[in-house]
Every structure is written in C-alpha cells, then in structure tokens.
Amino acid sequence: MGFSTSPFHLPNFPQTIKQKPMQTQQDTRAIWVKKINEVLKGRKIIAVRYLDDQEMDLMGWSSRPIAFQLDNGTLCIPSADDEGNDGGALFYMEKGKDLDVLPVL
Numbered sequence: 001m002g003f004s005t006s007p008f009h010l011p012n013f014p015q016t017i018k019q020k021p022m023q024t025q026q027d028t029r030a031i032w033v034k035k036i037n038e039v040l041k042g043r044k045i046i047a048v049r050y051l052d053d054q055e056m057d058l059m060g061w062s063s064r065p066i067a068f069q070l071d072n073g074t075l076c077i078p079s080a081d082d083e084g085n086d087g088g089a090l091f092y093m094e095k096g097k098d099l100d101v102l103p104v105l
Helices: 025-040 053-059
Strands: 045-050 066-070 090-093 099-102
Antiparallel strands (some): 045 066, 090 099
C-alpha cells in the first residue's frame, strides 16, 4: 500500500472531519442568563455588609467591596473582573432615578 507524498494525507482517513459548531455570543449569553437565574431569581437578600479584614486577606484584595447574603446561604461579592483580581463596585438604578454606585472602600 503506497502513501501519498502529501504530508497531510493519511490512508483511510475521512476526507471531511465533522466539527462542532462554534458557540456564538448569543449561545454564551443564553448559558449565563440561565445560570444567573438559577443563582439569583426569586431569592431574598437577608444581609448586607462590607468584607472584613480576614476576608480581604483571604482574597488578596486591596479594595473592600460590599457582600450580600441570599436566603439560601449564597454570598455574593462584586469583583473588579471575572478573574477575581480585586473587589468591585456595584452599580444600581432605582426606577425613575439616576444610576448610582455602592463603592469599594
């Protein structure tokens, strides 16, 4: 059995490889909308505070963000980015009012 001189030809190898379709931005958004609904929808905030010194040391952060606890025990902490590089501010907008912020300290 002879081989082609082409370095990209393998004998008995399918000429077309079925690839998974690439995930679109819309697909990614749908996945994360589902997740945020699982985590937050219908929950009540039962406690609000700033991180304490021990938590700040544990996170390795210099900016002290707020933290809020949900009725199922979940603790939410804003971060500067999705890698957790530092504490982040929380922007909010009440109906009929201007955008405002809960700052890091």
